[in-house]
Structure formats: structure tokens, C-alpha cells
Amino acid sequence: MRVQFSVSGQNIRSQRSIERIGAIKEGVFRKHRIKADGSMHDNIFYSILDNEWADVKENLLFLLSKKYS
Template identity: 50%
Template sequence: MFSFEAMEGERVKLVPLSLDHVRPLFDCSRDPAIWDAYPIRIERVEEMEQFVRKALDGRDRGEQYPYAVYDKTLGAYVGSTRYLRIAEEHRNLNIGSTWYSLEVWRTRVNTETKYLLLRHAFEGIMVERVEIITSTDNIRSQRAIERLGAVREGILRKKYYGLDYVFYSIVGEEWPSVKTRLEGYLAT
């Protein structure tokens, strides 16, 4: 059985999401640029509460495991990410539904967050495959995913929210080189 828990790196803590995170996540998500290439928009605290409740419902069903991302340097929550589409039977899952405050764009926050999630996926729960997807219009996210070392597999049309998505993956035998790459980024 897959198990998930809090994770901590040098700069970030991945804290299991709870309703206590609604206000801090709402507060750090006020810049509209966050939602420009995201499939939904969160403009009111009630929408953030709905976002969190939906994630918690998915966790209760065993379909996903959501986190609030805490930046130890800033001393604040700066976004959210999760494991989703968890398929224990097939030993795979996705990492996604990730967004961050503009304050941490182009910092080590995303790299370290993905490193922690990938390390736990491949070394902790021993998955065979991790998928990461983004919409075709989110070029910034595509570049970030490619920087991780994920392989671009193709485009699925009208997959979620009526949008086209680019699918990437990392499989077990690729993890050692991806891990080395990410550790190199984190060492600088």
C-alpha cells in the first residue's frame, strides 16, 4: 500500500493539505499571473476553500495526496502541489495541480519540491512511472518539466477542462539520471 507523509528539504516543507491552509494559500495566490495558464482561477477565499475541499475529498478516496508548500526561507506558505491519479495496481501516479506565488518563481522551490516528490515516488513507494502534464499553452511549465529531465510523450486533446495537454513522464530506469540532474541543480 502506498504511503504518503510530510517531506522536507533544505528550503521547502511539503505539508499534508488541510482546511487550515485555506487562508494562507489564498493570501499567497492573489497575483492574477498565477492563474493565467492554470486551468482554473481562484479569485475568492471561498474558491480556495472549494479547491482544498476537493483535494481532501480526493485524498479520502485514495485518488490523490495534496500538499501545501511551505518556504522555510520566506517563513510562509507559497503554493500547493500533489500526487494525483494514483494507480497502485499499475505502480504509477501523476505529480501536478502545482501552483506557486510569484515570489518563488525562478527559485529552487519548484526544483526541490519536485525532487522530494519524485524521490519518494521512486525510492519510497517504488513506482514504475510518474506522469507530469501541463496545458499546451503553458510554455513556462513545459520548460520547467523538461528541465527536470522528463520525457515529452505527446499531446492529448480536450483532456481536462476542454484543454489540450502535453504529457511527460519519468520511468524507473530514468530516475537515477534525473535524480543526479536535480541534485546538481540543488547543489548550486
């Protein structure tokens, strides 16, 4: 089982957030997205596998406890 995330290569803030929770960067699809203005942008793919979930969950709970304590 896996959960997959896809984010624009230009969206550094989202990339950092996904990495902070513990997702693994799997790759970059270069020039994968065409925007309305015709420009091409990369897509970054991340995932969390079922065997990684316990550690990711622990990290998420820790991050949430820091924010709301």
C-alpha cells in the first residue's frame, strides 16, 4: 500500500512540507505540466509506503503537538 503526492516543481513550500512529514522523494517528471500560459513545469513525486507509516505517523503527531502546545 502507498500514498502518493505530486507537487509542482515551482512550489518549494509544498515540497518542504511533504518532506517534513516524512514522505520520500521518488522522482521528477521534467516538463510534465503545461500551464495556461503555455509554459512547461516539472512535477515532483513523493510517497509513503505502508511499512513507513508508523514512523511518519509518530513524526506527524510530534509536529502537531509542537504546533498546538
